[in-house]
Amino acid sequence: MASLSHPLKPHFFSTPKPKLQPHKSPTKVRMSFQESAPSVAVVGVTGAVGQEFLSVLSDRDFPYRSLKLLASKRSAGKSISFQDRNLTVQELTADSFDDVDIALFSAGGSISKEFGPIAVEKGAIVVDNSSAFRMVDGVPLVIPEVNPEAMDGIKVGTKKGALIANPNCSTIICLMAATPLHRRAKVTRMVVSTYQAASGAGAAAMHELELQTREVLEGKPPTCNIFKEQYAFNLFSHNAPVLENGYTEEEMKMVKETRKIWNDMNVKVTATCIRVPVMRAHAESVNLQFEKPLDEDTAREILKNAPGVVVIDDRASNHFPTPLEVSNKDDVAVGRIRRDLSQEGNQGLDIFVCGDQVRKGAALNAVQIAELLL
Numbered sequence: 001m002a003s004l005s006h007p008l009k010p011h012f013f014s015t016p017k018p019k020l021q022p023h024k025s026p027t028k029v030r031m032s033f034q035e036s037a038p039s040v041a042v043v044g045v046t047g048a049v050g051q052e053f054l055s056v057l058s059d060r061d062f063p064y065r066s067l068k069l070l071a072s073k074r075s076a077g078k079s080i081s082f083q084d085r086n087l088t089v090q091e092l093t094a095d096s097f098d099d100v101d102i103a104l105f106s107a108g109g110s111i112s113k114e115f116g117p118i119a120v121e122k123g124a125i126v127v128d129n130s131s132a133f134r135m136v137d138g139v140p141l142v143i144p145e146v147n148p149e150a151m152d153g154i155k156v157g158t159k160k161g162a163l164i165a166n167p168n169c170s171t172i173i174c175l176m177a178a179t180p181l182h183r184r185a186k187v188t189r190m191v192v193s194t195y196q197a198a199s200g201a202g203a204a205a206m207h208e209l210e211l212q213t214r215e216v217l218e219g220k221p222p223t224c225n226i227f228k229e230q231y232a233f234n235l236f237s238h239n240a241p242v243l244e245n246g247y248t249e250e251e252m253k254m255v256k257e258t259r260k261i262w263n264d265m266n267v268k269v270t271a272t273c274i275r276v277p278v279m280r281a282h283a284e285s286v287n288l289q290f291e292k293p294l295d296e297d298t299a300r301e302i303l304k305n306a307p308g309v310v311v312i313d314d315r316a317s318n319h320f321p322t323p324l325e326v327s328n329k330d331d332v333a334v335g336r337i338r339r340d341l342s343q344e345g346n347q348g349l350d351i352f353v354c355g356d357q358v359r360k361g362a363a364l365n366a367v368q369i370a371e372l373l374l
Contacts, residue, residue: 032083037063038156038374041100041124043092043115044107045069046078048203049129052363053104054082062367063374070096071107097122101156102370105129106362120161125154125373127164127366134165134257141165141260143172144368145307146179150261156373164369169361170194170250170273171257174284176332176360177353180306182262185294189268191287192254196238196273197323199280199357201226209277231277238273248273281323282361284353285336293346300337308360313337321354329356330364 040057044050050071057064069080069089076091090096092111097103097119105112106129113132120126133139140150142164154162167175174192181187198209205226212222212232222230229236240250247255251271258269276283304311312321313335320335332355340348355361 032057032061032063033065034063035065037065038101039066039068039099040064040370041068041070041097041103041119043070043096043103043105044111045080045089046071046075047106048199048206048358049106049362052358053106053367054080056359056363056367058083060367060371062370068096068100094118097124100124102127102373104366104370106366116163120163123159123161125156125162125164125370127166127369129166129362129366131168131253132165133163134167134253135260136163136165139163139165141167141257142369143167143175143179143261143365144372146175147261147263148372151369151372154373166362166366166369167257167261168250168253169200169357170196170271170282170284171254171261172361172365173282173332173353173355173357174254174286175258175261176306176308176355177303177334177351178286178288179262180302180309181288181290181294181299181349184298184302185290185292187262187267187288188291189289190258190270192269192271193285194238194250194254194271194273195235195276195278195283195285195323196250197276197278197280197282197357198231200282200361201239201275205231206279209279213277227275231275233277235274235276238275240273247271278323279327280356280358281327281354282357283321283323286351286353287340287348288351289340289343289348290346294349295346296337296339296349299349299351303334303337308332309334311335311337320352323354326354326356328359330360331355332360 042053070092071089073091078089079086103119103124103126109130109132112128112130116126134141142150198205208226209231215222216232238248238250240248250273254271255269259265310331310333312333321333326333336352
């Protein structure tokens with residue numbers, strides 16, 4: 001499990017903008033600890049997403065009666081501050097889920113496959129951030145603003161364990177913007193190009209990007225431990241394995257997950273995923289082809305009213321979404337909303353989307369799923 005052992009400089013993370021949803025104020029009275037609330041466990045708590053789980057749980061005042069922090073044997077015994085208390089990280093074992101109601105997993109697919117079913121057997125509802133269960137029949141793949149109905153009937157308090165999968169970060173960010181338009185005009189084909197941040201590969205990759213940047217500027221050879229390619233001042237095809245069809249696993253995740261989330265096996269999706277030297281927010285160029293006409297002005301109004309979406313589309317000042325602008329923010333930003341001139345009439349649109357990969361692309365989405373369980 002990745003550890004946040006490397007300090008990361010905050011100037012890489014965010015440039016505050018008034019249009020985007022900030023975190024809740026930490027000065028408010030905490031109401032999250034409640035005797036009648038569920039018992040929560042965070043698996044992989046020392047990793048980048050695990051740490052963000054804690055941040056989101058605190059920001060949203062998620063109710064809990066107990067909070068168990070779980071990680072590898074190597075991390076056991078570490079102290080982590082949470083809401084003015086110091087909690088000790090425990091080693092993840094088969095006995096970790098006794099009396100746990102909700103387990104948030106982000107420790108990699110192998111850990112999820114080993115311990116997820118154990119937690120479910122003991123009555124916990126597992127929200128898993130890995131790819132282990134996403135395409136398993138009967139396991140809901142959920143973005144709360146998109147398809148909450150997929151997890152109907154799964155609730156805390158029934159003593160019935162269940163698995164719910166968090167989609168891939170790129171899929172979440174894309175579909176937050178595409179789905180409101182899909183509901184209006186039905187998307188028949190979607191072409192996506194992604195520009196993916198270091199955070200998608202974990203805290204160690206974020207550290208390596210920062211380290212390489214210093215090294216290159218100082219004229220030193222870059223340290224390449226996480227990626228085979230130099231990352232600083234460069235970009236390259238996503239580091240996921242390349243399949244026989246020429247697509248990477250990351251690209252096929254977008255294809256398959258979109259079809260499952262939209263419950264539409266006929267929608268045509270193609271993707272090209274690129275790793276870019278950005279710290280923690282993904283950007284995506286999305287081309288949409290519709291069954292019904294949809295003009296850009298109507299699309300802009302739909303997106304302005306979509307939950308979890310903010311429109312940044314100022315042509316006069318050439319101001320559109322940027323990764324810095326959405327870093328550490330909850331909302332997904334959409335801009336460059338324009339008619340696709342290669343298609344007849346109003347049958348197609350191009351949009352540009354940015355979202356925080358660690359937050360809405362992972363931890364926030366999982367906690368929102370957990371909120372639906374209450």
